[in-house]
Amino acid sequence: MSRPPYPAARREDIVEDLHGHQVADPYRWLEDPQSDDTKRWLTAQEELFHGTVDELPGRGRLRERITELLGAGTVGSPIWRRERRFFVRRTADQEHAVLHTVGPDGRERALLDPVEIDGSGRTTLDGWQPDKEGRLLAYQLSHGGDEESLLRVMDVETGEELEGPIERCRYSPIAWLPGGEAFYYVRRLPASAVPDGEDQYHRRVYLHRVGTDPDTDDVMIFGEGGEKTNYYGVSVSRDGRWLTVSASQGTAPRNDLWCADLSASPAEAPGLKVVQEGVDAQTGMYVGRDGRAYIFTDGDAPRGRLCVTDPADPAPETWRDLIPEDPEAVITDFAILDGPELERPVLLMAWTRHGVSEITVHDLVTGERLGEVPTPGLGSVGGIIERPEGGHEAWFSYTDNVTPSCVHRYDARTGETTLWASAPGDVRLPGVEARQVTYASYDGTEVRMLVISPARGPETAEQALPDEPRPTILYGYGGFNVSLTPAYTPSVLTWVEAGGVYVIANIRGGAEEGEEWHRAGMLGDKQAVFDDFHAAAEKLIADGWTTAAQLAISGGSNGGLLVGAALTQRPDLYRAVVCSAPLLDMIRYERFGLGQTWNVEYGSAAVPEELGWLLAYSPYHHVREGADYPATLFTVFDSDTRVDPLHARKMCAALQHATASEQPILLRNEAEVGHGARAVSRSVDLAVDTIAFMADRTGLPLDPA
Numbered sequence: 001m002s003r004p005p006y007p008a009a010r011r012e013d014i015v016e017d018l019h020g021h022q023v024a025d026p027y028r029w030l031e032d033p034q035s036d037d038t039k040r041w042l043t044a045q046e047e048l049f050h051g052t053v054d055e056l057p058g059r060g061r062l063r064e065r066i067t068e069l070l071g072a073g074t075v076g077s078p079i080w081r082r083e084r085r086f087f088v089r090r091t092a093d094q095e096h097a098v099l100h101t102v103g104p105d106g107r108e109r110a111l112l113d114p115v116e117i118d119g120s121g122r123t124t125l126d127g128w129q130p131d132k133e134g135r136l137l138a139y140q141l142s143h144g145g146d147e148e149s150l151l152r153v154m155d156v157e158t159g160e161e162l163e164g165p166i167e168r169c170r171y172s173p174i175a176w177l178p179g180g181e182a183f184y185y186v187r188r189l190p191a192s193a194v195p196d197g198e199d200q201y202h203r204r205v206y207l208h209r210v211g212t213d214p215d216t217d218d219v220m221i222f223g224e225g226g227e228k229t230n231y232y233g234v235s236v237s238r239d240g241r242w243l244t245v246s247a248s249q250g251t252a253p254r255n256d257l258w259c260a261d262l263s264a265s266p267a268e269a270p271g272l273k274v275v276q277e278g279v280d281a282q283t284g285m286y287v288g289r290d291g292r293a294y295i296f297t298d299g300d301a302p303r304g305r306l307c308v309t310d311p312a313d314p315a316p317e318t319w320r321d322l323i324p325e326d327p328e329a330v331i332t333d334f335a336i337l338d339g340p341e342l343e344r345p346v347l348l349m350a351w352t353r354h355g356v357s358e359i360t361v362h363d364l365v366t367g368e369r370l371g372e373v374p375t376p377g378l379g380s381v382g383g384i385i386e387r388p389e390g391g392h393e394a395w396f397s398y399t400d401n402v403t404p405s406c407v408h409r410y411d412a413r414t415g416e417t418t419l420w421a422s423a424p425g426d427v428r429l430p431g432v433e434a435r436q437v438t439y440a441s442y443d444g445t446e447v448r449m450l451v452i453s454p455a456r457g458p459e460t461a462e463q464a465l466p467d468e469p470r471p472t473i474l475y476g477y478g479g480f481n482v483s484l485t486p487a488y489t490p491s492v493l494t495w496v497e498a499g500g501v502y503v504i505a506n507i508r509g510g511a512e513e514g515e516e517w518h519r520a521g522m523l524g525d526k527q528a529v530f531d532d533f534h535a536a537a538e539k540l541i542a543d544g545w546t547t548a549a550q551l552a553i554s555g556g557s558n559g560g561l562l563v564g565a566a567l568t569q570r571p572d573l574y575r576a577v578v579c580s581a582p583l584l585d586m587i588r589y590e591r592f593g594l595g596q597t598w599n600v601e602y603g604s605a606a607v608p609e610e611l612g613w614l615l616a617y618s619p620y621h622h623v624r625e626g627a628d629y630p631a632t633l634f635t636v637f638d639s640d641t642r643v644d645p646l647h648a649r650k651m652c653a654a655l656q657h658a659t660a661s662e663q664p665i666l667l668r669n670e671a672e673v674g675h676g677a678r679a680v681s682r683s684v685d686l687a688v689d690t691i692a693f694m695a696d697r698t699g700l701p702l703d704p705a
Helices: 036-053 059-070 490-497 515-519 527-542 558-569 595-602 608-617 646-658 680-698
Strands: 015-018 021-024 079-081 084-090 098-102 108-112 123-130 136-143 150-155 161-166 174-176 182-188 203-209 219-222 230-236 242-249 256-261 273-276 283-287 293-297 305-309 320-323 329-337 346-353 356-363 369-373 380-386 393-400 403-411 416-421 432-440 446-454 472-475 501-506 551-556 576-580 631-637 665-670
Touching: 021 608, 036 646, 036 665, 036 680, 059 490, 059 680, 084 123, 123 174, 136 174, 174 230, 182 230, 203 230, 219 242, 242 283, 256 283, 273 283, 293 329, 305 329, 320 346, 329 380, 329 393, 346 380, 356 380, 432 490, 432 527, 446 490, 446 527, 472 527, 490 501, 490 680, 501 527, 527 551, 527 558, 527 608, 551 558, 551 680, 558 576, 558 646, 576 680, 595 608, 631 646, 631 680, 646 665, 665 680
Parallel strands: 472 501, 472 551, 551 576, 576 631, 631 665
Antiparallel strands: 015 021, 079 084, 084 098, 098 108, 123 136, 136 150, 150 161, 174 182, 182 203, 203 219, 230 242, 242 256, 256 273, 283 293, 293 305, 305 320, 329 346, 346 356, 356 369, 380 393, 393 403, 403 416, 432 446, 446 501
């Protein structure tokens, strides 16, 4: 593969004066996907991509092995409603996970199979929530990757659709009232009721009574007058007495919180009282079966603490710490086991310690630590599930680098943990080793990364370092308080099985070390994220894991911004780049997709100081003519309603024009798929293209022949 002839892309003389900065935008015409010029350019890019990538060596073997490893399938933890449980499972031959239920008689049946609904595989199940009795199910479907969830209600026993679709419910929370007659949910205002271009915003909380017309009969109970970018959460306690409503401006790491006693005020007009307002903290409230309010907050505790209070008087000054902040571990979840068969009720706390999960057991009344729940290894624990009516059991999902998703059951009577449900497929796993490496970033901050490499047998002190430099992929995200934790990933295993090294960097901007870690990589401190990533690459090279000529980097969404900044800041450090669904024009990102909800993470070009932050690293604006850029593959999805594909189009054109390197700059554009869930076969297609591209550039042989 060498530098191909690139499709023609005109450069326009567009320069704007923004707060005294002269900002050029020569490829603005590529923002319009419907223009004939853009369509012709995309057609030429598609021909270039396929002509360059389709014949790369080892693709057949790569596809076979990724498909085989994906054949392990997936299984989710059970959600209980009395003696009925709901869970999702995907077998080796299924394109999407299927929602199943098991009734009191023990009979299992499929409730929702996206492929039965739509044989094309383009419909996805975005969310589901049974009512408190398990008789009705609210669920959300979207099509073609647009994530525009349509809400419906099903009778669980008969499978009959009782109502829907209700539109504009994108990933709405559902909070059922007892009896299944009504639920609270979140819905956007219709486009006709908001200014032009703002139909993705303006959410409100409504009460819906099953069987009534949502457009005429639903009652708005919250959100009027709030910020247009507000997201809302809503929940109702098991007994139906306590309603909680939260509001956050976009993706801000803070929220306001209210609660209402529904026994003292009507469901249509709940008497909401403030729990937290105008406080720079993320806080949630759960009312237990014991009548206490459990407050989870990072206020005055960046790694989280769990407090208790009286829900009738939930003001912050009444909170009492039950589980205080840990100096090293971050709280991720909790569950209460208080069945009458237990000598005393206990509290299970889930944590991540430097990105690795653990679960501890505490006295529910005092918070005293009593022990821990064994987990299978150094991996990731999903949410801890209890029975809503109480009991002695809890379920949690588990995965690590070589363990497909499985579900474990904890019995508080005996303290034992047992495998409850394993992934449905049986696959041959490669031998790999995983180790956590600590390194210093440029400012001296200690950062960790997970290095996954081919197994070499029992490790000694000498074997802790690599045996030779290998083709390596460095992956990162670094934003929005998202943690990268160990997980079963077939594309990663396939790369390592072929002799490569795969590295996951827990850089600033994530949640691996709590909210302070997040804030150290946002707004005006975003450069710290990129510095951590460059330092990880330099550490891998210095320790002999790889060389600059063998090092590829990969990232998507905010991680696409990360690798876009990496390739423009340090083109000498990386051999190949896969940049997926990226943000790259940070001066105009707020104008498209859900961009306005992210200015609390990045800053806004409308604010002079914040424009300076964005201009300092915006990848599109740092492309330099004559630079030797690494081989770069942009992957974008036409139906992406979160991050507009225009970012990659403009950046691809800029790099193709500017680069002096023989390394190819390519664009892979995929139709009828979006930012999130997709069919398994389309995931395989994407993985084959990206892995083959990086393997070819870094010298990793994929074909044993």
